[in-house]
Amino acid sequence: MPKYKDMVQPVRATDEEMRHIHIDPVPDDEKCEKALQYLDEMRKKFRSFVLAMESCVKCGACAENCHTYLGTKDPNNIPTNRAELIRKIYKRYFTLEGRWFGKLVGAEDISLDIIEQWYSYFYQCSECRRCARACPFGIDTCEVTFVGRQILHWLGIVPKLHAHVGAAMERVGNHTNLPKPGIVDTLEFLSEEIMDEFGVEVPFPVDQPAEIMYIPSSADFLLNPYTLMGAGMFFTYIGASWTIPSTVTEAGNFGLLFDQMFTQRHNVTRLLDAAQKLGVKKIVWGECGHGWRAAKMYIPTLADRPVRWPITHLHDEIAYYIRTNQLKLDPAKNPKPVTLHDPCNYARACDLIENLRTVIRASVVDFREMTPNREWTFCCGGGSGILFDDPEMYQRRIQLSAKKAELVRATGVGANGDGILCAPCSICKAQLYPMVEEHKLGVEVKGLVDLLGRALVWK
Amino acid sequence: MPSINVNGVEIEIDEDGFIVDPDQWNEDVAKYFAQVEGINELTDDHWKVINYLRDYYKQFQIAPMIRKLCKETGCSLKYIYELFPTGPAKGACKLAGLPKPTGCV
Numbered sequence: 001m002p003k004y005k006d007m008v009q010p011v012r013a014t015d016e017e018m019r020h021i022h023i024d025p026v027p028d029d030e031k032c033e034k035a036l037q038y039l040d041e042m043r044k045k046f047r048s049f050v051l052a053m054e055s056c057v058k059c060g061a062c063a064e065n066c067h068t069y070l071g072t073k074d075p076n077n078i079p080t081n082r083a084e085l086i087r088k089i090y091k092r093y094f095t096l097e098g099r100w101f102g103k104l105v106g107a108e109d110i111s112l113d114i115i116e117q118w119y120s121y122f123y124q125c126s127e128c129r130r131c132a133r134a135c136p137f138g139i140d141t142c143e144v145t146f147v148g149r150q151i152l153h154w155l156g157i158v159p160k161l162h163a164h165v166g167a168a169m170e171r172v173g174n175h176t177n178l179p180k181p182g183i184v185d186t187l188e189f190l191s192e193e194i195m196d197e198f199g200v201e202v203p204f205p206v207d208q209p210a211e212i213m214y215i216p217s218s219a220d221f222l223l224n225p226y227t228l229m230g231a232g233m234f235f236t237y238i239g240a241s242w243t244i245p246s247t248v249t250e251a252g253n254f255g256l257l258f259d260q261m262f263t264q265r266h267n268v269t270r271l272l273d274a275a276q277k278l279g280v281k282k283i284v285w286g287e288c289g290h291g292w293r294a295a296k297m298y299i300p301t302l303a304d305r306p307v308r309w310p311i312t313h314l315h316d317e318i319a320y321y322i323r324t325n326q327l328k329l330d331p332a333k334n335p336k337p338v339t340l341h342d343p344c345n346y347a348r349a350c351d352l353i354e355n356l357r358t359v360i361r362a363s364v365v366d367f368r369e370m371t372p373n374r375e376w377t378f379c380c381g382g383g384s385g386i387l388f389d390d391p392e393m394y395q396r397r398i399q400l401s402a403k404k405a406e407l408v409r410a411t412g413v414g415a416n417g418d419g420i421l422c423a424p425c426s427i428c429k430a431q432l433y434p435m436v437e438e439h440k441l442g443v444e445v446k447g448l449v450d451l452l453g454r455a456l457v458w459k
Numbered sequence: 460m461p462s463i464n465v466n467g468v469e470i471e472i473d474e475d476g477f478i479v480d481p482d483q484w485n486e487d488v489a490k491y492f493a494q495v496e497g498i499n500e501l502t503d504d505h506w507k508v509i510n511y512l513r514d515y516y517k518q519f520q521i522a523p524m525i526r527k528l529c530k531e532t533g534c535s536l537k538y539i540y541e542l543f544p545t546g547p548a549k550g551a552c553k554l555a556g557l558p559k560p561t562g563c564v
Contacts, residue, residue, distance in 0.1 A: 011475075174562070218562055252562075390475070430563040
């Protein structure tokens, strides 16, 4: 483990862990039948999925646009071929030609091997949607991965990492199992750190009545101190009435990545409960790519009530304050060369592109664009929670980040070993911290609000 | 579920080699994991990190922010990697009997 007939697979959740996230795993002898039933339900529900099943002409434009294929050279990682793993089943059971002519038209009977193939390949796709950007038909292969992962979840096949995160979200409202006392202790520690380093008093209100509810990524509490510090410094600088809700210290929503039907909805409900309880006027989102997609694009349809609060991203807020000259910034406080990694979900799902540049240009001296960038950005290789660290999957992560490494190197920011790779997303950070070492890029990984916080000039 | 045998006591571990029940931890368990992690000898600095992690976990049911761990123990991150080659989360937490950190870490 974790290998199945020469395919890499992430370590999977045990049956007991699946029950924690409300799934009774389907026994092997019923899996095929159940998978078909779920596939039938999904195809009737999602036209985006049917479009991918019916319209692809195998032109191959997606191949060279997929960092997973470029890094692994495994033909099954070409987006259209990955979709084919499910398309051949779709054809066999849900199309006339497939039912009549079977293999002659590329249809295939479902089997346990096929399901295991789904598990391997749908968890090598990072749902980054660069292939969708390149597809002349507008097929969004990410929708196929969504369907594949959802069916696997219902069958009881989910990576241990994702299952643990799902259970933690329900238990404490964040991905890392961080309870309120730990949240408060960490924030008090960061207040002291800010005082020591920047000489300003920055309180982090928790569960206080306020106008702004700030949703940080829980990884910031363990790994990304300057991301939390930067956000706190920004809110303090503008004199905001703000608070962090202890019940939702999570900008991410792994439900988007493996179970949109329950896990993702549950976290939306939790968020809206917190906003209602604290009586806030606005919700501001922290640095998390998939989580911002889940918030901006999915909350309106997943909410179980009218959403009365505007939901904005921290960097949209900061960019507004910069454009209106309300922040005094000294870029010289960030003198090292910096390049920006556009998180896929910001760039291709949320149009959070130019505001990132407004913030970075105002905060650093030497900003160098990576090419390609913006909506043509390549994924860090960890997208959709491919952060597995068992030896086989870790090796795969190195391959999946190879394209990004090549692009970072081409900017020259790490040439003297003192570059900064700005990656304003927690999954990107968690992936890139070790990967910049593996690829010897000579850069340090930082968030964007980290740089902004450092550049603030206090009165 | 796999298990390890330390001084005749069977202790359950998960697929990543972390102990399942933090209450089953004792110093011999830490020494056992040290061998697994390729650490020849547990020095005072190792114990300082392990004990800090255990105390923090007892109080807050979570591992501390890495920056806080460094500050409170006086060990730089680089030094912690020297002490625990697989790092603070996967190495030090394992020896201290904490659950494996989850999420985007």
